[in-house]
Amino acid sequence: MTPGRFDGLLPFIGVFCLIAVWYVAVHGGLVDPVLLPTPRAAFDAFIKGMTNGKLGHDFLRTVERTVWATFFAAIIAIPLGIVLGSAERLYRSFEFVIDFFRSTPASAMFPLFLVLFGVGDGTKISVAAFGAALVILFNVAYGVMNARKTRLLAAKAMGASRLRVLFDVMLLESLPQTFVGLRNGVSLALVIIVVAEMFIGSRDGLGHSVFEAQQLFDMPRMYAAIFAAGALGYALNLLFQTVERSFVHWGGR
Amino acid sequence: MTIRGLSKRFGSTDIYENFDLDIPRGELITVFGPNGCGKSTLINMIAGLIPLDAGEVLFDGMRLSEIKFGYVFQNYREALFPWLRAFDNIAYPLKLMKVPKAERTARVEKLVDRLGIRLDLGLYPYQMSGGQQQLVSILRAFVVEPEILFLDEPFSALDYEMTLFMREQLQRLFMETRTTTIVVSHDLEEAVYLADRVLLLSRHPARVADFVPFDAERPRTDAVLSDKGFVQTKAHCLEVFQREVRRT
Numbered sequence: 266m267t268p269g270r271f272d273g274l275l276p277f278i279g280v281f282c283l284i285a286v287w288y289v290a291v292h293g294g295l296v297d298p299v300l301l302p303t304p305r306a307a308f309d310a311f312i313k314g315m316t317n318g319k320l321g322h323d324f325l326r327t328v329e330r331t332v333w334a335t336f337f338a339a340i341i342a343i344p345l346g347i348v349l350g351s352a353e354r355l356y357r358s359f360e361f362v363i364d365f366f367r368s369t370p371a372s373a374m375f376p377l378f379l380v381l382f383g384v385g386d387g388t389k390i391s392v393a394a395f396g397a398a399l400v401i402l403f404n405v406a407y408g409v410m411n412a413r414k415t416r417l418l419a420a421k422a423m424g425a426s427r428l429r430v431l432f433d434v435m436l437l438e439s440l441p442q443t444f445v446g447l448r449n450g451v452s453l454a455l456v457i458i459v460v461a462e463m464f465i466g467s468r469d470g471l472g473h474s475v476f477e478a479q480q481l482f483d484m485p486r487m488y489a490a491i492f493a494a495g496a497l498g499y500a501l502n503l504l505f506q507t508v509e510r511s512f513v514h515w516g517g518r
Numbered sequence: 519m520t521i522r523g524l525s526k527r528f529g530s531t532d533i534y535e536n537f538d539l540d541i542p543r544g545e546l547i548t549v550f551g552p553n554g555c556g557k558s559t560l561i562n563m564i565a566g567l568i569p570l571d572a573g574e575v576l577f578d579g580m581r582l583s584e585i586k587f588g589y590v591f592q593n594y595r596e597a598l599f600p601w602l603r604a605f606d607n608i609a610y611p612l613k614l615m616k617v618p619k620a621e622r623t624a625r626v627e628k629l630v631d632r633l634g635i636r637l638d639l640g641l642y643p644y645q646m647s648g649g650q651q652q653l654v655s656i657l658r659a660f661v662v663e664p665e666i667l668f669l670d671e672p673f674s675a676l677d678y679e680m681t682l683f684m685r686e687q688l689q690r691l692f693m694e695t696r697t698t699t700i701v702v703s704h705d706l707e708e709a710v711y712l713a714d715r716v717l718l719l720s721r722h723p724a725r726v727a728d729f730v731p732f733d734a735e736r737p738r739t740d741a742v743l744s745d746k747g748f749v750q751t752k753a754h755c756l757e758v759f760q761r762e763v764r765r766t
């Protein structure tokens with residue numbers, strides 16, 4: 266099929282349909298208007314909240330926590346992943362432990378981290394960092410382990426030392442997979458941060474905002490906060506994709 | 519180059535058992551033999567990419583670590599570094615030898631100039647055609663001014679048109695530098711066409727089935743392919759090959 270002139274508009278069709286269904290549902294009386302406000306009311310609450318209300322502040326707090334969590338996860342997991350990945354037997358020794366905790370829902374760790382770090386940002390950030398770190402670690406280690414054998418041999422044939430091979434070849438070979446890990450890691454960190462903001466004594470953040478609006482039955486505000494969280498998740502993904510594309514220009518080619 | 523008492527086992531199969539070979543300096547040797555006889559294994563062992571079980575390989579009495587050599591892989595896509603531009607790929611071995619940057623640049627430029635190669639070296643490998651990428655691999659092997667050069671089925675991943683072109687390029691490089699060159703090939707026509715001598719290997723454990731000289735003058739052109747000498751040499755190689763394949 267040849268791309269048409271209006272193909273750039275295709276993504277908007279889904280958005281338009283969603284809003285249309287929402288509109289019909291509210292105005293057609295299909296849903297209780299108390300549970301589902303009009304798109305207009307939710308949108309107004311979003312704009313108002315983001316510009317001069319508390320939502321903008323909550324949004325920034327969540328961004329801040331997610332960024333810190335991902336940052337700590339990355340500085341711990343990337344070097345560790347490289348070390349484990351470059352010694353396959355070492356990785357095999359720890360594989361079960363990594364897989365086990367990677368499969369453990371991070372929310373199950375909340376009480377433990379509460380005991381360790383108390384009620385505050387430390388707990389939220391560290392649980393999120395813990396979850397994200399395992400995802401990043403796993404991806405980096407696999408990226409290093411799956412470095413093309415021919416490329417390693419080529420470096421060896423040119424007389425590269427083990428350390429040179431690690432820095433000049435393995436590290437760069439693992440970059441595409443590292444970015445996969447970072448993208449998954451930041452998504453997971455955001456999920457954990459939002460949940461933590463709901464239930465671990467928070468005074469701000471998007472999770473807190475959603476929860477508080479629900480408790481106060483302020484439905485437009487709740488939808489606005491949900492939408493803000495969605496927009497944040499999408500934006501983070503897009504950001505990492507953009508960075509990846511300019512940084513790992515050879516990825517997938 | 520002398521090989522003495524080379525032995526190699528994969529599992530329970532003896533690929534090489536007490537294998538001896540002498541390769542004269544400054545010649546282009548092609549290696550041809552039945553599938554799985556260990557053609558690539560031979561040059562991989564000589565180039566130190568896989569360990570020998572026994573035996574030794576000396577280059578004018580020196581060990582591999584004391585000489586400069588180049589290696590060209592069949593799979594150029596995986597042998598080049600996609601994160602480096604072609605120019606930096608070619609210069610990389612010099613970087614490993616701790617040659618200063620200005621000199622690296624000068625040496626790559628000199629090499630490309632001398633060989634009259636027209637290539638945009640500012641491109642990344644994935645922006646180049648297969649043949650161009652393999653040419654970059656070959657230049658990377660040549661840039662260190664190697665005493666010996668190994669090529670493992672260098673053209674078998676290219677289409678026929680590109681293969682013909684690359685044969686000419688390799689021949690020119692060889693004539694220009696007279697570097698001792700060992701090419702593993704799975705194409706008998708190519709093996710004879712390129713070679714000063716064709717090394718015919720037997721089934722494993724591999725022996726030298728024959729070491730056939732072919733002394734047509736260089737530069738050889740397509741016309742050589744129908745020369746009497748070429749046809750006879752190729753026929754002889756084929757006969758030896760068939761005999762080795764049928765031997766149980």
